[in-house]
Amino acid sequence: MTKTLTCTECGSGTLHPATWESDFRHGDVMLHVADLECYRCNMCGADPVFTDQIRRNQLKIADAKRVHDGLLTGAQIRAVRERLGLTQSQASEVFGGGANAFSKYERGDVMQSVAMDRLLKVADFVPGVMDFLRIEAGIVPAGWVTGAGYVQAGSIGISQAQLQSVQLSGQGVCVRFDDYRERRRA
Template sequence: MTNCKLCKSGNVRHLNDIEDISYKGNILAVSMEYSVCDDCQREFVSKQQILNNDARVRDAKKKADGLLTSSEIHEARITLGLTQESASLVFGGGKNAFSKYERAEVSQSVAMDKLIRICLKHSNVFNELLDNAGLPVRKDRFYEDSVIQYKKLTAANQERFKSVKSIQLMKDECYA
């Protein structure tokens, strides 16, 4: 609980308000935290609220730039079955990179963002990165690895149709 620094009262309300922020020619509406002392009516922002507000602004900017937000990076890491430490080994960026990305303390690069998205879609790329990092390859996590190949079948009435060797022949047969 936060106390008012002016009157030392513990009777403090924590509030949120939407603030418009200009970013690259666009206006971003961001929910910002602040506090109000009910005894002396002083309005202030605590240290934790400043950190939370900075993270919200950073996420709004990432979203405007088409990058994954901190919660989306967290979801992607969980979907890929990685810890923060193993994600740093697989994708690079340093030992604590994913911890900082997920707390919106720093923004990931465009290249890092693209690599995460590609690994979510293409298990072969992800498996190669796992192998390069010295981690076990996981084939059970992706749909494309579970696809059953069926024998090539022919249509029941296939003998009724002629195969055409070129487009010119097909035009001749259609208009003859």
């Protein structure tokens, strides 16, 4: 059952879902954003925007800015995170940005930095990068430790000798974890 909304402006009209479009300044350019949500009164023409619509409109505006800047949209960030098998909390732990960063990126409350955007694209595109980032974040899933302090994971090849110069070789990650942490501190 659909709830009938009475217009708060005239008190007699009925509000119906509607859309509108507008131009927004982003740096030195104007961006046109369509399909923004509101309600429209059938009597007086008032067009209030409710809280849930404001959130969706903010995301559409943020995404228009992201597309203009060549960044991932909120939906694309969520898709990358899900392809990588991460919750929002885990993504924040692996990529940084704070405890609620990915929730804010995906909702359009905060635009990700160019550096974060590139890191997400690399993690999504280059095999084995997630393994490296998990190790870098101190997250070593069960089954990765193969004994003698070595970690086995994914498709990046890092030998102890190559530790300071990471090379993508497709041979799997073999890192002496203790040595890796010591070199990171140096």
